[in-house]
Amino acid sequence: MLQYVAKRLVLMIPLLLGITLVSFVVIHLAPGKPTDMATMMNPKASLEAKERLEKLYGLDKPLHVQYWNWLKRLAVLDFGRSFSPDREEVLTKIGRRLPITILLNVLSMFLIFVVSIPIGVYSATHQDSLFDRATTVFVFVGFATPTFWLALLLMILFGVNLGWLPISGLKSMDYDQMSLLGQAWDRTAHLIMPVLLSAFGGLAGMSRYMRANMLEVVRQDYITTARAKGLSERAVIYKHALRNALMPVITILGLSVPSLIGGSVIFESIFAIPGMGQLFYASVMSRDYPMVMGGLVIGAVLTLGGNLLADVGYAWADPRVREGRS
């Protein structure tokens, strides 16, 4: 098992290099420089001042030299400093925001798991029932719903009209004056809508997927065998079928990491949550090269990590995979 993980880790290295190269090229081939912004704001800035700025950021060197320098610093986890006035370390800045984004995504993944698996299993075992048809409709509509729009509607309903849930931030202004219980509820209330909404897209996909898996598995010979030896339908479905139907779900969970991270840009900006997505959006808008590079690289690394976890989980569940048999 350890050997399998080690092999996967080594295979990740060329991908990581590729990720840095693509991010670097994308951002540097584009017209416009951060110094344009800095000098445009100040009409008195001379050409000389602009050149000085460029030298400061190393933008006057050839592209491949810039890349090599950046890569060297990356090797020691130095992403450089943000171009923003506070000149903070990129990694520090991301490090402060990342836990919030990860928390939100882990919560919504958990929600996807606990809701969609029972739905999928029930739909598959009661194929063409009213429930099955209703979920099929839900899945189709769910796929087509722009989640940021759904967020707006829920904000109008629960936030503005009913006043049940807060619509921005992670805690209220008077958080410090609350009792311990009040603080706990305040935190939870702020999380309900963002988590529900970021789980929404995945819910539709995962229940559909789970249903298809289940339908596939119950047709297998070992299920017929289990039935033939007189097991109860309950044991057949939940012990024999479900376990096998769950296996591919591990992979899908891993593969959904990039879309969850990408989605965090939208949710965090709608709900004003100070996470990684909001930070990335702000950096992109102000052409903060080091921050954007850092964000792209960290985002891709998280995706790789998700894939690795999925592969390891799969190998752990299926001995054929870890021994290299197909």
Next chain:
Amino acid sequence: MNTAGPYTEFWRRFRKNRLALAGGVVVLALFAVSFLAPWLSPYDPAFIDVKSVLEGPSRAHPFGTDNLGRDVLSRMIWGSRISLKVGFVAVGIATVIGMVLGALAGYYGRWVDAVIMRFVDLMLCFPAFFLILAVIAILEPSIWNIMIVIGVTGWMGVARLIRAEFLTLKSREFVLAARAAGANDGRIIFLHILPNALAPILVSATLGVAGAILTESALSFLGIGVQPPTPSWGNILTEGKDNISIAWWLSLYPGLAILVTVLGYNLLGEGIRDSLDPRLKV
């Protein structure tokens, strides 16, 4: 003997699929609305009326007015043109890139395949939305840039699909026959194999249009897509967010339009897939 051709067969199955037909009707309606926008819209979408700012739905303005007193229904009708354009151009770009790279990988195999497919893996590592966001903000937001970037970051699925098709098709007899007759690689790839792989491309393109429309609306909503005053369904929703506590109609209707359009394309795409090959039915 009277055997039905593949198209007749396809149409016979497609016609029976009521959901797919409904999807087709929605897509046709979108085309009609975009082309007839100047005649359909009750007002000039850019006409500012300071006397009727943020008015709720009424007989004069069925979907209400925005913060500049412009008629929301008219803006949505003109906004449908954006959705139509984005869907087609972005998916067109993605399909061409994916088709060429997938064909090369599948046909030549070996190191060509290895290089292209590793590049596909690499591109799939990026949270697509991060990549799109970064490129767009750097290139200045505009409808053309959005379409290009959505296309350039969305070809990987098509490439994988085409590669798989080529892997199975390239050793078929008709390809061997073409080669024996002296056809060169380009001719075999584009004239012999590709036409046989068009069905899955059509399906993935139809579903891709739906995805592109959703992405464009999200980008416009974030303010880095189609720029005001040009109306798009996404940027009307931004105004909805800015006036969230006073003007629900700015949020409700444009989103509903996106939902119905995307649903239409999805139903149509799935319908085409099921009718092309009933065995693929999920």
